[in-house]
Amino acid sequence: MDQSLTIWLMPVIALLVGIGIGFLIARLMPGTAPNRVQRQLDELQQRFDSYQHEVTSHFSTTAGLVKKLTQNYQDVQRHLSEGADRLALDELTRQRLQAALHSNDNYPSPRDRLDGPAEAPKDYAPKGDTDSGLDEAYGLKNHR
Secondary structure (H helix, E strand, O other), X not given: XXXXXXXXXXXXXXXXXXHHHHHHHHHHOXXXXXXXXXXXXXXXXXXXXXXXXXXXXXXXXXXXXXHHHHHHHHHHHHHHHHHHHHHOOOXXXXXXXXXXXXXXXXXXXXXXXXXXXXXXXXOOOEOOOOOOOEOOOOOXXXXX
16 A cells, blocks of 8 residues: 555655746746736836826927017017007007007908808708708709
């Protein structure tokens, strides 16, 4: 009986030792799949963080530039208005210059021009100029 136990116990021990050694080699080798996937994931996370920082920086800079542009536009308008007040020879000329400077403020925006009153589209062909309703024969050829 002792000999049959040894015959079965030796392969089982060898199998367990082989599994342990294989596991250790797989964990310690530098090119193993879990480490490579983790490195790729870390690299992608770093690239994403960098991209988010660039986007935030871009829009922050853009907002600052637009604010500066608006301020410069207001400064130019103010300068022109003051110049018109100072340099105009008479009241009529001063009023014309002021009106010309502020006439750009009264232009409708492109959206306002598009949103004007519009007639609803007709999904039928009218009978004529005075009749209303659907012309039953519209688009049909007479075969007489």
